[in-house]
Amino acid sequence: MELIDSHCHLDDYEDLPDVLRRAKEAGVGTLLAIGIGDGPETMHRALEIANASDGGGPEIWASVGIHPQEAAHATPEALAKLAALAEEPRCVAVGEIGLDYYHVDNPDVPTQQAAFVAQMSVAAALGKPILIHCRTSELAKPEAKERFGEADAWEDLLALIAEHWTPHGLPGVMHCFSGTVEQGRRSLEAGFYLSFAGNLTYPRSVSIREAAAMAPADCILVETDAPFLAPIPHRGQRNEPALVTHTAAALAELRGISSEEVARLTSENFNRLFRLASLR
Template identity: 40%
Template sequence: MNVALVDSHCHLDYPQFSDDFAGTMARARDAGVGMMVSIGVRMTTFDQVRAMAERADNIYCTVGVHPHEAGEEGLSSPDILIEKAKDPKVIGIGESGLDYFYDNAPRDAQQQSFRAHIAACRETQLPLIVHTRDADDDTMDILEEEYAKGAFPGVIHCFSSSAELAQRALKIGFYISCSGIITFNSAKAIRDAVADVPLDRLIVETDSPYLAPVPKRGKSNEPSFVAHTAAKLAEIKGVSTDEIARITTDNFFALFTKADRSRLSVVGAGEQ
């Protein structure tokens, strides 16, 4: 691969990465990954997320509260997100959204916090990173209702939902982010939905340390493995791996407008 990829969603503050930072970065470089976004999931851990982003020019971060944490740390106001988003390393809001699969937090708390994140995105015009699981209708109903009040950019992260959700998200200008799930044998319906997403609305991610792609299933995921997801996406869309790298990287910078493209490391690709 001769074009640098971007891992648009990973969790670099987790111990397996923070304790092996040099190795993680070297493997990413060798796989052709030139930029990473470390995602915030709790306000109480934001300082650690922010600190990881400071360790390299090509790492950015986001600020937000995951729906799992909405019971304890859910937000009723966008103010703290807007304040933290002034940081030059913060390029997005979230991840936030709804998770009715685990229901780790009351649904009303998830919805209230989700709306606070949306309000922060509307104010800052930074993209919203949306987590949705078993909550497609409520997720899109809230997004569409809030979008009608004023536009804001965003992405459905780790897409694992229906084709209907994808199309509804596209209609409000959102992007679709593909993770290692698209490589799973059981994910034909997701691949079919992705096949209908225009190339100019697709980005890639690992969600590492979760969801390692084939052929790394069973291992702890890491940013270097996004190359496997990109290769599968290229196959789905019928283009070369270099072309999918160019397109998804261009799309990343079109969405995450605060990210400085000059910090994208351009490196070779060794097989991972």
């Protein structure tokens, strides 16, 4: 059974045809292209790629969103553009959106939170899932810790989700899940799937592996976050969708099942989450 890469940035590749060919050859049959671009001005690029896919390579779906690093640009005009793009059939989610207290030059906490809430509102109105980016300041450089202080991205994120998302009864994805088992459980309780990326294969990612072993079989996904976070044995190189096979193999080993079973489970989960049977 073919694998699905549930999160990749296809508009970052100048050699996209070759990237897609290698994905298909590796048995990766479906991709979710993340539509954040370089900011709201270019967040349409992933959807353009999905709409232009001709069936010769992997099936491509898209999302659209304003990354928390770009939260200062979540203007009424940008949100209107997001809403219009999100209505298109091949756009199946809003994201990646969320909070990022890791980089010192990121927008301040109120600005990030306002952009996050506004985009949850757009997604809820359209009935589409959200894809969450969450990065805390815990491991950031000292200047970022000083700027964001005691603010905890996970606690803030889960509180905002409880207030502005959970009441709608809609699902979502914790993209590149990098939290603790407890944060994973709280995410699952809020109706989110946990998506595991290449950092699952890194030796120091103990808590991520614990969460991957804990998560229910019907709530797991695999992704690359390509071109970032290449899995071992390609760590430090450019990532691409074909390499999701390594993350799937690591997940299979952690859960004591075959790679084929991981492919089956994660594909079924992806198709159910994004209701693709009604869109194909």
